[in-house]
Amino acid sequence: MAKTLIEVExxxxxxxKNTVLHNVNFEVKPGTLTGIVGPNGAGKSTLIKTxxxxxxxxxxxxxxxxxxxxxxxKRIGYVPQRGSVDWDFPTDALDVVTMGLYGQIGWLxxxxxxxxxxxxxxxxxxGMKDYADRQISQxxxxxxxxxxxARALVQNADIYFMDEPLAGVDAATEQAIMTxxxxxxxxxxxxxxxxxxxxTVENYFDHVLLLNRTVLHHGKTERVFTKENVADAYGxxxxxxxxxxxxxxxxxx
Amino acid sequence: xxxxxxxILTAALVGLSCGIVGVFLILRKTAMMADAISHTVLLGIVxxxxxxxxxxxxxxxxxxxxxxxxxxxxVQWLHTLNVQHDASMGIVxxxxxxxGVILIATSVGNAHLDVQHALMGEITFIPFHTITIPIIGEIxxxxxxxxxxLVVVLFFIIAFYKEWKITSFDPALAASLGIPVLFMxxxxxxxxxxxxVASFDAVGAIMVVAxxxxxxxxxxxxxxxxxxxxxxxxTFGVVSSIVGYYIAAWIDTSISGSxxxxxxxxxxxxxxxxxxxxxVSKYIRPSKVA
Numbered sequence: 001m002a003k004t005l006i007e008v009e010x011x012x013x014x015x016x017k018n019t020v021l022h023n024v025n026f027e028v029k030p031g032t033l034t035g036i037v038g039p040n041g042a043g044k045s046t047l048i049k050t051x052x053x054x055x056x057x058x059x060x061x062x063x064x065x066x067x068x069x070x071x072x073x074k075r076i077g078y079v080p081q082r083g084s085v086d087w088d089f090p091t092d093a094l095d096v097v098t099m100g101l102y103g104q105i106g107w108l109x110x111x112x113x114x115x116x117x118x119x120x121x122x123x124x125x126x127g128m129k130d131y132a133d134r135q136i137s138q139x140x141x142x143x144x145x146x147x148x149x150a151r152a153l154v155q156n157a158d159i160y161f162m163d164e165p166l167a168g169v170d171a172a173t174e175q176a177i178m179t180x181x182x183x184x185x186x187x188x189x190x191x192x193x194x195x196x197x198x199x200t201v202e203n204y205f206d207h208v209l210l211l212n213r214t215v216l217h218h219g220k221t222e223r224v225f226t227k228e229n230v231a232d233a234y235g236x237x238x239x240x241x242x243x244x245x246x247x248x249x250x251x252x253x
Numbered sequence: 254x255x256x257x258x259x260x261i262l263t264a265a266l267v268g269l270s271c272g273i274v275g276v277f278l279i280l281r282k283t284a285m286m287a288d289a290i291s292h293t294v295l296l297g298i299v300x301x302x303x304x305x306x307x308x309x310x311x312x313x314x315x316x317x318x319x320x321x322x323x324x325x326x327x328v329q330w331l332h333t334l335n336v337q338h339d340a341s342m343g344i345v346x347x348x349x350x351x352x353g354v355i356l357i358a359t360s361v362g363n364a365h366l367d368v369q370h371a372l373m374g375e376i377t378f379i380p381f382h383t384i385t386i387p388i389i390g391e392i393x394x395x396x397x398x399x400x401x402x403l404v405v406v407l408f409f410i411i412a413f414y415k416e417w418k419i420t421s422f423d424p425a426l427a428a429s430l431g432i433p434v435l436f437m438x439x440x441x442x443x444x445x446x447x448x449x450v451a452s453f454d455a456v457g458a459i460m461v462v463a464x465x466x467x468x469x470x471x472x473x474x475x476x477x478x479x480x481x482x483x484x485x486x487x488t489f490g491v492v493s494s495i496v497g498y499y500i501a502a503w504i505d506t507s508i509s510g511s512x513x514x515x516x517x518x519x520x521x522x523x524x525x526x527x528x529x530x531x532x533v534s535k536y537i538r539p540s541k542v543a
Contacts, residue, residue, distance in 0.1 A: 085422055
């Protein structure tokens with residue numbers, strides 16, 4: 001068994017006075033691609049943010065490579081939800097990707113030609129090279145998400161956290177993003193993705209973390225992603241449609 | 254330099270520094286913090302006056318920075334206690350401003366400070382209060398203070414340009430990269446404060462809001478590049494102050510009022526005629542959906 005890479009112990013967090021996460025415990029092995037799945041309001045985004053010190057934890061401990069987050073933040077990449085930023089900001093795609101390098105460039109230093117090249121090749125990888133000079137509000141939702149992915153790639157991190165990268169994107173972008181995620185996994189990176197589409201979980205992720213305020217089930221997809229476990233996470237608020245793997249969900253906020 | 258030249262130079266300095274700072278106020282969606290801070294610096298200035306017993310530039314700057322940061326801190330604090338952001342702003346700045354007004358009326362009450370002056374400014378008197386600076390010689394104190402503030406603002410904006418950009422665009426990513434987002438917020442509020450204090454004498458608390466927000470909002474309509482937006486906004490600020498002065502001279506009215514009016518004119522022209530987002534260009538060639 002490989003060593004544990006991410007360790008979360010007894011984590012809890014609240015959001016606007018409501019406890020949204022309590023007693024969260026799990027471990028993640030290196031080189032895995034984990035889907036974080038759960039109903040709306042289950043605390044999926046809060047979990048990621050709390051692990052990355054972007055949201056205060058009430059209790060608990062998170063360690064990466066056996067170290068607390070501040071010591072390893074350069075090795076961790078984060079892709080926020082696309083809707084979390086203002087796409088009317090006066091900047092272009094290349095510039096947004098270059099922002100992923102700001103941590104490495106450091107204070108008081110300017111971005112150089114080599115950083116620009118790195119950003120450009122990340123955009124190329126996401127099939128967005130032709131859009132480098134495009135103002136970001138002029139990009140479609142899928143293209144904006146690719147820019148975000150390119151920005152994460154350029155960070156060259158060891159662990160990636162992505163918040164709903166497949167939400168509201170076109171089919172081609174979904175394919176492009178999944179290709180990249182599998183490629184990241186194949187070169188030994190560890191990726192955790194907040195995901196909402198239950199139909200694709202089995203195809204996309206080798207591990208699943210079923211979350212509803214706490215970790216209900218976590219492990220290899222084929223073992224954990226069963227009807228019973230999913231129903232458990234969604235509070236039984238679901239109806240099985242037709243075939244074995246067709247679900248329709250009714251989740252409450 | 255002539256009397257008029259000093260007034261125009263002072264006004265142009267106000268326009269330039271406010272224009273530059275204003276860009277980030279707009280982009281960080283904290284435009285109304287300018288309104289809040291422009292009022293609360295009055296308290297800082299009054300307290301500085303009570304302590305030092307003189308209307309001096311440096312003491313006023315320090316008082317203004319402290320008052321501005323206090324405002325930013327209280328607003329943030331009330332917000333974490335689940336008071337709506339705009340409401341907490343309204344509560345904090347009116348209260349602090351009221352304390353300033355009460356202090357002026359009760360403990361300061363002399364010719365140097367009065368509410369009218371604080372709200373509207375008195376740019377016509379600027380050339381009478383001079384200080385002597387080595388090499389340059391005798392200049393109006395307000396112009397000297399504005400020059401100093403402009404240098405400080407330019408230094409911070411240029412030195413931390415990357416950081417301002419990323420914390421404005423995507424604070425979550427910035428924080429995950431280890432950039433102290435909240436600290437940067439307070440530094441920025443400090444910059445807003447010193448700009449406001451320095452502009453205070455010239456255009457007053459109300460008009461400084463116009464100078465901070467309107468040129469930047471106009472510049473936003475003309476360009477998709479941050480750097481160009483900064484240059485444009487500064488230029489709009491300068492142009493508005495000069496145009497405002499001549500409007501005031503022409504119809505013999507308040508200079509600061511005319512300057513604020515001129516910023517409104519610049520915005521209106523931009524709103525109708527800017528090539529990217531203007532109403533007219535939208536009418537002529539409907540924007541393509543990408």
